[in-house]
Amino acid sequence: MEAASNSGPWGLAGRRAVVAGALGGIGQVIAAAFREAGAHVLLTDLTDASAAVEAVNAAGFDPRMYAACDLTSEDEVRALCDRAAEAFGGLPDIVCVHAGVVGSHPVVGYPIEAFDELMRVNLRGSFLLASEAARRWLAVEAPGTLVFTTSWVQDVPWPDIGPYSASKAAVRSLMRTFARELAPRGIRSNAVAPGIVGVGMARRQWDTDPAYRSRAQRAIPLGRLQTPESVADAVLFLASPLSAYMTGATLLVDGGASLYPMDE
Ligand SMILES: NC(=O)c1ccc[n+]([C@@H]2O[C@H](COP(=O)([O-])OP(=O)(O)OC[C@H]3O[C@@H](n4cnc5c(N)ncnc54)[C@H](O)[C@@H]3O)[C@@H](O)[C@H]2O)c1
Incomplete structure (x- = not known):
């Protein structure tokens, strides 16, 4: 591994971070922010390594620091964690459990296959990655950090x-259980709760669904779509020594969207 180039304000220089969902709209920015902070980053996402080369290169990362993984597969998650240990020359310090999917249908008539697939990715996938990472930290008494x-x-x-809302409520609950069970072993677990971000899944819906767009335009007290950088700042904070006394917390970074009913 090359030496860290700068330390920045976060105290993350030389730390080793796995970012899941790293090819997504927000994930790319999180991965870049860790790199800017001097951390070593292993990017992971669904896309095959050969198909991801161009995007990984374009983002300024060495393609050897990308590993494809379907987080819903136990075997693939184990292989990902092996790969991270090999690439870093040791366990990661930080695992960002960031991948996710959304589906949009009225609650009555929501297709059950879409429901099951969403829960598989958002809940099972998050659980598999977090528990495999934590299992390895526990085995060597390493103080890892989970950021959901x-x-x-x-x-x-x-x-x-x-x-989708229910899956995120469940992930929050899981995050708190990881925090509760693992705090005595020095492992921290926290979550970032973004609002309506101008890239990724919300952007796709904003661009294609006029009803969503008109609702979303009225929903943000701060009056503008969220930047992915604001999500990355919160993730880096929770990954960093600046939040060393936080575990089991959800950092809400939503421009105030949760403050008032958005349909009025
Ligand atoms: N965009 C927003 O407004 C917003 C708001 C709040 C929370 N979030 C959350 O932020 C995260 C990233 O969202 P985004 O907006 O960048 O969306 P995105 O679709 O651009 O990125 C999500 C990434 O997750 C990956 N992924 C999906 N299924 C996977 C699987 N089975 N295994 C591994 N990777 C998988 C996708 O390939 C994709 O790259 C998600 O957890 C999402 O729920 C997004």
Whole structure:
């Protein structure tokens, strides 16, 4: 591994971070922010390594620091963790459980296959990655840090994404259980809950669904779509020594979206 180039304000220079969902709209920015902070980053996402080369190169990463993994597969998650240990020359210090999917259908008539697939990725996938990472930290008594990504809609019903909201509420609950069970062993577990971000899944819906767009335009007290950099700042904070006394916390970074009913 090359030496860390700078330390920045975060105290993350030389730390080793796995970012899941690293090819997504927000994940790319999180991975870049860790690199800027001087951390070593292993990117992972669904895309095959050969198909991801261009995107990984374009993002300024060495393609050897990308590993494909379907987080819903136990075997693939184990292989990912092996790969991280090999690439870093040791266990990661930080695992960002960030991948996720959304589906948009009214709650009545929501297709059950879409419901099951969403829960597989958001809940089972998050659980598999976090528990495999934690199992390895426990085995060598390493003080790792988990950072989950939930959403402001974990607490606020937003039309047509009921199962997504429920999956994020469940991830928040899991995050707190990891925190509760593992704090005595020095492992921290926290979550970032973003609002309506101008890239990734919300952007796709904003661009293609006029009803969503008009609702979303009224939903953000700060009056503008969220930047992915603001999510990355929160993730880096929770990964860093600056949050050393935080575990089991959800950092809500949503421009105030959760403050008022958005349909009025
Ligand atoms: N965009 C927003 O407004 C917003 C708001 C709140 C929370 N979030 C959360 O932020 C995270 C990233 O969202 P985004 O907006 O960048 O969406 P995105 O679709 O651009 O990125 C999600 C990434 O997860 C990956 N992924 C999906 N299924 C996977 C699987 N089975 N295994 C491994 N990777 C898988 C996708 O390939 C994709 O690259 C998600 O957890 C999402 O729920 C997004």
